[in-house]
Amino acid sequence: MDFSEDILCTKSHEYILKGDLCTVGLTDYAIDQLGDIVFLELPEVGDEFAKGDVFANIESVKAASEIYMPVSGKIAEVNTALIESPEALNEDTYENGWLVKIEPTGDEDEFADLLTYTEYKEEVE
Amino acid sequence: MVKETYLHDKHVALGAKMVDFAGWHMPVQYSSIIEEHKTVRENVGLFDVSHMGEVFVSGKDATAFLNKVVPQDIEKLAYEKAVYCQLPNKNGGLIDDLIIYKLGIEYYLVICNASRIDEDLNWLVRNKRGMNVKIDNQSHNYSLLAIQGPRAIDLVRKMGYNIPSQQSFTIKPAIIEGIKLLASRTGYTGEDGFELLVENEYSEFLWDKILEEGKEFGIKPIGLGARDTLRLEAALHLYGNDLDENTTPVEAGLSWSIPKDKTADYNGKEIIMSQIANGVSKKLVGLAMLDKNIARHGYDVYFNGEKAGHITSGCVSPSTGKNIALAYVKNIKEICTDAVVQVMIREKLHDARVVKRPFVQKRNRVK
Numbered sequence: 001m002d003f004s005e006d007i008l009c010t011k012s013h014e015y016i017l018k019g020d021l022c023t024v025g026l027t028d029y030a031i032d033q034l035g036d037i038v039f040l041e042l043p044e045v046g047d048e049f050a051k052g053d054v055f056a057n058i059e060s061v062k063a064a065s066e067i068y069m070p071v072s073g074k075i076a077e078v079n080t081a082l083i084e085s086p087e088a089l090n091e092d093t094y095e096n097g098w099l100v101k102i103e104p105t106g107d108e109d110e111f112a113d114l115l116t117y118t119e120y121k122e123e124v125e
Numbered sequence: 126m127v128k129e130t131y132l133h134d135k136h137v138a139l140g141a142k143m144v145d146f147a148g149w150h151m152p153v154q155y156s157s158i159i160e161e162h163k164t165v166r167e168n169v170g171l172f173d174v175s176h177m178g179e180v181f182v183s184g185k186d187a188t189a190f191l192n193k194v195v196p197q198d199i200e201k202l203a204y205e206k207a208v209y210c211q212l213p214n215k216n217g218g219l220i221d222d223l224i225i226y227k228l229g230i231e232y233y234l235v236i237c238n239a240s241r242i243d244e245d246l247n248w249l250v251r252n253k254r255g256m257n258v259k260i261d262n263q264s265h266n267y268s269l270l271a272i273q274g275p276r277a278i279d280l281v282r283k284m285g286y287n288i289p290s291q292q293s294f295t296i297k298p299a300i301i302e303g304i305k306l307l308a309s310r311t312g313y314t315g316e317d318g319f320e321l322l323v324e325n326e327y328s329e330f331l332w333d334k335i336l337e338e339g340k341e342f343g344i345k346p347i348g349l350g351a352r353d354t355l356r357l358e359a360a361l362h363l364y365g366n367d368l369d370e371n372t373t374p375v376e377a378g379l380s381w382s383i384p385k386d387k388t389a390d391y392n393g394k395e396i397i398m399s400q401i402a403n404g405v406s407k408k409l410v411g412l413a414m415l416d417k418n419i420a421r422h423g424y425d426v427y428f429n430g431e432k433a434g435h436i437t438s439g440c441v442s443p444s445t446g447k448n449i450a451l452a453y454v455k456n457i458k459e460i461c462t463d464a465v466v467q468v469m470i471r472e473k474l475h476d477a478r479v480v481k482r483p484f485v486q487k488r489n490r491v492k
Contacts, residue, residue, distance in 0.1 A: 035142070036158050036159045038419070039417055039441075059419050061158040061159060061354060061440060061441055061443075062153070062158065063421075
C-alpha cells in the first residue's frame with residue numbers, strides 16, 4: 001500500500017495519515033537517514049500529548065533521536081511488535097512500521113502547517 | 126572549509142552517507158553499519174582513513190626529542206617497529222594519542238588524530254627548542270587505506286604483497302599492485318589487518334584495485350560508523366570521547382603502555398609515575414547494559430544512588446548483541462568487575478554490569 005499520496009509530514013520527519021484514528025510514524029527519508037534502527041521506546045495507550053511534544057524515542061547505531069507529535073492527541077493504539085524488533089522499521093515504515101494511532105484532541109488548524117509528502121520531499125532533499 | 130580526501134568522489138559514487146568529521150567530509154556508512162561491522166569481523170573491509178595526520182620526525186636529536194614528549198621509551202624502539210603512544214601535557218593530561226613508527230636512524234613517522242593535528246604540531250614545535258629536529262607534516266601528501274579483517278592477509282598476498290612474515294605492529298616498505306608504499310600491520314578494529322600509506326596520486330587506483338581483488342574474500346567499503354563500533358568492542362580509546370587534556374593515561378587505563386623504568390624525563394612524568402605508584406581518583410571501566418537501552422557519550426553513571434561518573438563512548442555491539450559502553454567512574458573497590466551500576470537515560474536509571482575490556486576477544490591472531 002502506498003501512503004505517500006495521503007500522508008502529511010512534519011519538518012521533524014513524522015508522518016500522519018488522517019482517519020477515524022490518525023496513524024503516526026516516521027518518514028522513509030528519516031529512517032534512511034538514521035540507518036540501522038536498534039531501539040524504540042513508545043508511549044502507553046491513553047497517554048496524552050500536545051502538538052510538538054516528544055512522545056517516543058528511537059535509536060540507530062549512530063545516535064538517539066526524539067519523535068514529536070505532529071498534532072495534539074491521545075494514544076489509542078501502540079505498535080508493540082516494533083518494540084521487540086525495531087529493525088523492522090528499516091524495511092517498512094508505513095504499512096507495518098507505523099508507531100501509534102491517535103485520537104486527535106486539538107483543533108483542525110493544527111493540520112494547517114503540515115506538509116504534503118511532495119512538499120516534504122522538496123524540503124528535505 | 127571542510128576538507129576532502131583524495132577518495133571523496135569514490136565514496137560518493139559508492140552511495141555513502143557523508144558526514145563532517147574533524148573538519149573532513151567523510152563516509153559514515155555505505156550500506157548498513159551493522160552489515161559493515163560484521164564484514165570486518167568475518168571477512169575483510171576497506172577504510173579510507175586519509176584524514177589522519179602523518180608527521181615525519183627526523184634529525185640528529187629525533188629520538189631524544191620524541192622521548193621527551195611521550196611516556197613510551199623511544200630509545201628502545203627497534204627499526205620498523207611501531208609503538209602506541211600518548212602525548213601528555215605538563216600535567217599528564219593528553220593532547221593526543223599516537224602511533225610512532227621507527228623508519229630509520231633518527232627517522233620516525235608519527236600518525237595522529239585528524240582532529241588534533243594542529244594542537245599536536247603546535248605542541249611538538251614548542252618542545253623542540255634547541256634540538257636538531259625536523260618536524261615535517263606530510264598529511265596533505267599521503268592517503269591512508271586500512272584493510273581489516275581475518276581475510277586481510279589473503280587479500281594483500283593476492284595483490285602481490287611481498288613480505289612473507291611481517292609481524293604485528295611493524296611497518297615495511299612494500300610493493301602492492303606495483304605501487305611502492307608503507308605497509309603497517311596495525312589497525313583500529315581489533316582484527317588483523319594492514320594500513321597502507323600511499324602517495325595521494327596512487328590512492329584512487331589502489332582503492333579500486335583492493336575492492337576488485339577483494340571481491341572473492343567478501344570485501345566491502347566500511348564507513349566511520351562501523352569503525353566506531355569495531356574499535357569500541359575492542360575497547361580502543363577514541364580521542365575526544367575517552368581521552369582529553371584533563372585525563373591522564375593512568376586514569377584512562379593505559380598504564381600497560383607506559384614503561385616504569387624509562388630513565389629519560391618527559392612531559393607529565395612526575396604526575397604519571399606518582400599516579401601509577403599511588404593510584405588515581407577516577408578509572409575507566411567497560412559496561413554492558415542489562416536491558417535494551419543504549420548508553421551514550423555524556424550520560425551520567427550512578428552507584429548506590431549517587432552520581433559516580435559518566436559515559437564516554439557507548440553503542441550497540443553487533444558482535445555480541447549487547448549494548449556496551451566505556452565510562453569514567455570513581456576509583457573505589459566496590460565498582461569492580463561484575464558490579465552493577467546505573468546509567469541515567471532519558472531521566473530514568475538503567476542497570477549496567479561492569480565487564481572486562483575488551484568486549485570481544487581477538488579471534489584472528491596474526492598468522
